[in-house]
Amino acid sequence: MKQKLNLANLPTKIEKLNRLSLEWKTNLYVKRDDQTGSEMSGNKIRKLEYALKEALDNNSDTIITCGGIQSNHCRATVAAATKLGLKAIVLLRVSEKPKIEGNYFLDKLFGAEIRFCTPEEYKSSRNELMKTIADEISENGGKAYIVPEGASYGTGTLGYYECFMEIIAQEKEMGVVFNTIVVAVGSGGTYAGLYLANKFLKLGKRVIGMAVCDNEEYFKNVVYNIAQEALPHIGEEIDIDRCDIEINDKYVGIGYALSRPEELAFIAEVAKKEALVLDPVYTGKAMYGLYNELKQSTIPKTGNILFIHTGGLFGLFPKQEQFGF
Numbered sequence: 001m002k003q004k005l006n007l008a009n010l011p012t013k014i015e016k017l018n019r020l021s022l023e024w025k026t027n028l029y030v031k032r033d034d035q036t037g038s039e040m041s042g043n044k045i046r047k048l049e050y051a052l053k054e055a056l057d058n059n060s061d062t063i064i065t066c067g068g069i070q071s072n073h074c075r076a077t078v079a080a081a082t083k084l085g086l087k088a089i090v091l092l093r094v095s096e097k098p099k100i101e102g103n104y105f106l107d108k109l110f111g112a113e114i115r116f117c118t119p120e121e122y123k124s125s126r127n128e129l130m131k132t133i134a135d136e137i138s139e140n141g142g143k144a145y146i147v148p149e150g151a152s153y154g155t156g157t158l159g160y161y162e163c164f165m166e167i168i169a170q171e172k173e174m175g176v177v178f179n180t181i182v183v184a185v186g187s188g189g190t191y192a193g194l195y196l197a198n199k200f201l202k203l204g205k206r207v208i209g210m211a212v213c214d215n216e217e218y219f220k221n222v223v224y225n226i227a228q229e230a231l232p233h234i235g236e237e238i239d240i241d242r243c244d245i246e247i248n249d250k251y252v253g254i255g256y257a258l259s260r261p262e263e264l265a266f267i268a269e270v271a272k273k274e275a276l277v278l279d280p281v282y283t284g285k286a287m288y289g290l291y292n293e294l295k296q297s298t299i300p301k302t303g304n305i306l307f308i309h310t311g312g313l314f315g316l317f318p319k320q321e322q323f324g325f
Contacts, residue, residue, distance in 0.1 A: 002158060002233050004049040005056075007080055008036040011166045014174065014306065019273045024294055026301040029178065030276065031167065034283075034311040039079040039106070042072050042311020043190050046159030047151035048080050054155055055145035056084070062137050064130050065147040066091040066122070068257055070281070070315045073150050073187075075103040078112040088112045089137075089144075091129055093122040102318045152189025152222075154229030160193025161234060167306065168201070178205065179303035184286035184310055185209035185247060186256070188222040194308075195245060196227050200238045208299070210286035211249040213256035219247040251289035257281045257315075263288055264323055267316075279312025280319050 012032045021028045036045045055063060063081040067074040067090070074090045081088040090107055094116050098104055107114060117129055126149065134144035147156070171177055181198075185191045191209040198205050211219055220242050227240050253260050259280045267284045270276055278284040287307060293299040 001162075001235065002050055002155065003053055004158070004162075005053045005084075007040055007049050007052075007083070008045045010036065010046075011170065012036060014167070014170050017274050017276065020270070023273075024291065024301070026294060027304045029176070029304060029306045031306055031308045033163070034277075034309045034313065036311070039110075040076050040083075041313065042076055043160070043308070044073045044076040044151055044311075045080065046163055047156035047189055048077060048147070048159075050158045051145075051147050051151050051156050052080055052084060052086075055086070055147075058143070058145060060086070060143045060145035062087040062089060062142050062144040063147060064089045064091070064133050064137075064144050065151075066093075066126050066130060066149055068093050069098045070103045070257065070318060072103060072279075072282075072312050072315060074112075075106045075110075075314065077147055077151070078107050078110045082110045087142075089115065089133055091115045091117055091122075091126060091133070093117060093119055095119055099318065102316075103314045106314060150187030150189055152187035152192070152226055154226065154231075154233055157189040157193040157196070157226050157230045158233055160190045161197045161230070162193070164194050164197030164201075168203075176304055178306040180206045180208065180299060180305045181308065182208045182210060182286060182290050182305065183308040184212050184282035185219055185223075186212045186282055188219055188226050190308075190310060191219075191245075191247075192223045192226040192230065195223060196230060196234065196238055196240070199240060199244065200234075200236055207246065209245075209247045210289040211247055211252055212282050212285050213252060214249070215252075216247040216249040219249070220245045223247075248289055248293065251285050251292070253285060259284075259319060259322060264319070266291065268323060276309070277313055277316065278309075279315050281315050282312050283309055
């Protein structure tokens with residue numbers, strides 16, 4: 001395995017959601033990867049520990065990455081880069097002049113250089129746009145390192161390969177075996193790491209990715225490609241197959257970062273019952289999907305279910321008016 005930095009507060013704890021377990025008639029646990037840090041909270045920092053170590057090893061002085069205006073990944077990348085004394089440039093997808101709030105506010109607070117692009121440009125040419133910025137840096141005597149969207153590439157996904165090993169150690173400490181692991185999928189790297197470790201250890205756990213955008217076929221291909229890219233870094237023989245990748249795309253709703261009233265109501269209910277704050281982009285949709293799949297018995301209520309909370313708190317605040325309190 002590649003070396004990494006130590007930026008996150010690890011291991012993150014696993015706790016049982018007692019009231020929801022009783023209500024949903026299952027054993028539901030949550031891994032608190034929302035507590036990997038404060039400024040650098042969420043799942044992205046596990047990936048960035050590997051990505052930014054590679055950047056430093058390459059003598060880079062500037063980190064470039066991309067995402068939506070409320071990207072948790074961009075905020076975590078900017079915070080981590082700043083902590084390491086590196087310049088950060090973020091390419092943000094916008095369709096209109098954004099309000100300075102949530103993650104975007106923190107990007108600015110941490111001193112990032114911010115570039116904007118349209119949704120069409122982002123979809124078709126975000127990598128090319130980042131390469132152009134990197135070339136600018138090079139022409140001015142610097143050296144840039146590009147972290148792809150969500151740090152979801154071979155190097156970044158090692159963070160969740162390692163996280164799976166952390167979960168296995170915690171199972172032994174707790175005397176609990178998790179039959180099913182559920183996680184939101186937005187760029188594929190978190191799921192890919194969990195998938196690879198599960199395959200390597202031959203544990204046969206059911207790892208379900210709840211898509212928050214795009215469809216099942218898209219994410220199966222994305223995860224497969226990221227997993228293939230990660231294999232040389234892991235240095236183990238792992239048999240991977242698209243058929244083993246389980247993506248549920250039934251809870252994308254009206255689109256990425258767009259919320260339906262029933263999703264926001266669900267987030268509020270979970271908060272009232274467990275003081276657990278889900279975010280509207282990732283974890284809210286993922287747990288809403290888990291809840292509905294349990295009701296439909298497509299996920300068995302027997303055994304133990306682990307939901308990975310990937311963070312996203314700062315992205316909740318720009319949605320506060322939609323809750324209608």
